[in-house]
Amino acid sequence: MQTLSQLKPEVIWKHFEALCQIPRPSKHEKGVIEYLKDFAVRRGLAYKIDRVGNVLISKPATKGREDHPTVVLQSHMDMVPQKNSDVVHDFYKDPIRPYIDGEWVKAQGTTLGADNGIGVACALAVLESDNIQHGPIEALFTVDEETGMTGAFNLTEDFVSGKILLNLDSEDYGELFIGCAGGINTIATFEYKPEPVEPDHVAYQLRLVGLKGGHSGADIHLGRGNANKLLNRFLWNAEHFFGLRLCSIQGGNMRNAIPREAFAIVTVPAAFEEEFLSSVATFEQTYRDELKGVEENLSFTAVKTDKPAQCIDKETTGNLLDALYAIPNGVIRMIPEMPNVVETSTNLAIVQSNEQNNTIEVISLLRSSVDSAKLDLCNMIESIFDMAQAKTRHEGDYPGWKPDFNSPLLATMKKIYRDLHGEEAQVKVIHAGLECGIIGSIYPGMQMVSFGPTIQFPHSPDERVNIKTVEMFWRYLTSVLEAL
Numbered sequence: 001m002q003t004l005s006q007l008k009p010e011v012i013w014k015h016f017e018a019l020c021q022i023p024r025p026s027k028h029e030k031g032v033i034e035y036l037k038d039f040a041v042r043r044g045l046a047y048k049i050d051r052v053g054n055v056l057i058s059k060p061a062t063k064g065r066e067d068h069p070t071v072v073l074q075s076h077m078d079m080v081p082q083k084n085s086d087v088v089h090d091f092y093k094d095p096i097r098p099y100i101d102g103e104w105v106k107a108q109g110t111t112l113g114a115d116n117g118i119g120v121a122c123a124l125a126v127l128e129s130d131n132i133q134h135g136p137i138e139a140l141f142t143v144d145e146e147t148g149m150t151g152a153f154n155l156t157e158d159f160v161s162g163k164i165l166l167n168l169d170s171e172d173y174g175e176l177f178i179g180c181a182g183g184i185n186t187i188a189t190f191e192y193k194p195e196p197v198e199p200d201h202v203a204y205q206l207r208l209v210g211l212k213g214g215h216s217g218a219d220i221h222l223g224r225g226n227a228n229k230l231l232n233r234f235l236w237n238a239e240h241f242f243g244l245r246l247c248s249i250q251g252g253n254m255r256n257a258i259p260r261e262a263f264a265i266v267t268v269p270a271a272f273e274e275e276f277l278s279s280v281a282t283f284e285q286t287y288r289d290e291l292k293g294v295e296e297n298l299s300f301t302a303v304k305t306d307k308p309a310q311c312i313d314k315e316t317t318g319n320l321l322d323a324l325y326a327i328p329n330g331v332i333r334m335i336p337e338m339p340n341v342v343e344t345s346t347n348l349a350i351v352q353s354n355e356q357n358n359t360i361e362v363i364s365l366l367r368s369s370v371d372s373a374k375l376d377l378c379n380m381i382e383s384i385f386d387m388a389q390a391k392t393r394h395e396g397d398y399p400g401w402k403p404d405f406n407s408p409l410l411a412t413m414k415k416i417y418r419d420l421h422g423e424e425a426q427v428k429v430i431h432a433g434l435e436c437g438i439i440g441s442i443y444p445g446m447q448m449v450s451f452g453p454t455i456q457f458p459h460s461p462d463e464r465v466n467i468k469t470v471e472m473f474w475r476y477l478t479s480v481l482e483a484l
Helices: 010-020 030-043 114-128 227-242 270-290 314-326 371-387 408-421 436-442 467-483
Strands: 046-049 055-059 071-076 098-101 104-107 137-142 164-167 175-180 182-191 194-196 201-209 245-251 262-269 299-305 310-312 330-335 338-354 359-368 391-398 426-430 447-450 464-466
Touching: 010 030, 010 098, 010 114, 010 467, 030 046, 030 055, 030 114, 055 114, 071 114, 114 137, 114 464, 114 467, 164 436, 175 408, 182 314, 182 371, 201 227, 201 245, 201 270, 227 245, 227 262, 227 270, 227 299, 227 314, 227 338, 245 314, 262 270, 270 299, 310 314, 314 359, 314 371, 330 371, 338 371, 338 426, 359 371, 371 391, 408 447, 408 467, 436 447, 464 467
Parallel strands: 071 137, 071 164, 164 447, 175 426
Antiparallel strands: 046 055, 055 137, 098 104, 104 464, 175 447, 182 359, 182 391, 194 310, 201 262, 201 299, 245 262, 245 310, 245 338, 330 338, 338 359
């Protein structure tokens, strides 16, 4: 089997392969922090770690470039832990298992962590390399980008000194991002009363699996199925027509990933068992027809199971299913001036019942590049949950990043790309949360551009990074550093 050490540039793939051996889900970056600290010590580079775990490693300018501006290379250390349901993997203990598949590097049944491990590896490669001409370098590695951006939020004004920032967390080579959406989590909590399962009922586990999922910002416009919405659509109908009772529900597990799988334990009257199973097959075919060409591996099944002792009370079940059916999901509005870019969206990310405290929690991630539209969407969803007698709160609000099309940094990077490739780079705004919005609010006046090699299907087990573009990106990055 080929190993990553065979790939070019070796200095990047060496560090990425090492990162794959270190478990690093969001909020569990201790091992990476130690790796970065040991790297700095071995290289004799100054470093500091703040109270939340952000790491800054500084490298002096090459000889004769001491008066050049300090450039900040910024990336985040954490990764989204997603796996296929048939894969045994503990993201808090087990290493990621990358492999080469033609032009791509993938992982075996899990997310790869190229988002943003490749960015971290590229920054380390710059710090390690001795043949690049550059001014002073500050490599900023932040924690917990994927679940709250708490690393970026907790940066202090004196932690970073550079006024030029290259964010290495974009996923299409040849595209330069100069703006992004802000976001907020909307969390609704239903409290229910457990009731005994009716004696004439039979129990089934519903399994909706095989969806592509993906990044809830970058992929939200692709029309992929949302497992929570699809499962709820069936539950709502089955409750009305068969007297279905809901015992438990679990769909999605990351607020910024389109949910790929959803499960529920339900009971139905034995007299309707045959019609119930026929309806499951009908809905599966309906979903397949509606999502043809998008979700070719969709599977919706019912498996008979032991009858649970309790179920969720009828009133709460009805309120929950009505609310989940009613709340919006997906693209709400495109940017009028950039009709191919999403302005506002929402992702029904997680639906999870908890038998320990008799609650059901529903989490949506709302994104918009317009603050007033984000607030309006918050109010819209909250009003639906209010009518469903759920308690709603909003958390993790983070700002967007307003684009500056006249930035000198952007002009320099466009010229270098044109010189390297004989064509223009695409300047874009991304409908995803980048740390640049937060960083820009802490360090006003900082020039920023986000770019990176091509990574497809981030936040899903299909995640893959294109090998050729990593090499191209390295050449471009080093050329930019030499020009600044």
